[in-house]
Amino acid sequence: MRFEMAPHAPFSLSAVAQSHGWVRLAPFEEGGDASGLTYVDRLGSGRVVALRVREAAGGVAVEVDDTLSAAERDEIAHKVTWMLGLDQDFSDFYALARDEVKLARVEREAQGRVLRSPTLFEDVVKTILTTNTSWAGTIRMVEAIVSQFGDPLPADPARHAFPTPDQLASADEETLRSTAKLGYRSPYVLELAREVASGALDVESLKVDDIPTTELRKRLLAIKGVGSYAAANLLMILGRYNFIPVDSWAVKMVSHEWYDGERVGPAEVEAAFERWGEWKGLAYWFWDWS
DNA sequence: GGTAGACCTGGACGC
């Protein structure tokens, strides 16, 4: 089955896919061509399907190798809209960016959208797995929990969907430590999964627009394993750009760009982008560091 | 409020 969706212009699927490393984390798969991507998704019914998303004349085309009910099609359309930010409008950011040579390309290349997973639960888990490790380590840890705990794709059982909170909650800490090699992050992921599975924590409710950003950040920081970097990263995913996800790379780049290689800290990184106000995070994210 | 040390893994390096 195939259907098309129209995004808010300007839009570039490859710009979304390459917005950060998420496309290299299971169950995302980079498409065969430069612009597409694939995602193995577990639908609400429990059915597992592979979504292929491609550029199309009217925006993006979604392809699934199965017939879908009307409800399943709507569910997928809803998820793809969120994952690709099809309804996001960056015209205010572009208006500001036109006067900055280091951001000159953002409007031309339709940058601004950040690739998201269908659920915030998945993005919180993945963000925790980016902390205090190398990127290769993150890829390995995410692959491990997806292949060990996610439901297989019937047509190709080697591929799996991201595990649900229930599936991760039923894991034991020792398995997460020794088999999935999550190390000290294991209790964080387990606690999050158990709280979401039990209903004690409703992470998906944080996707709404009517929570002030400072309150949203406070709620994210209340999740064990989520510190200032992880909270800022998740705020970016949620479309809030007031904070910069300051990691060692950010410190290095700001030191090089504005401080002649002198050692700097998070405060200097924030200060370097202060003038971008509510767009601070985006200005940092898409800054041309070359 | 600020800081030091522990947490865990993989990669780089020296022997």
Added chain:
DNA sequence: GCGTCCAGGTCTACC
């Protein structure tokens, strides 16, 4: 091949 060191954020205890 083995041992050591280091990088990568967050948490906790302590001042």
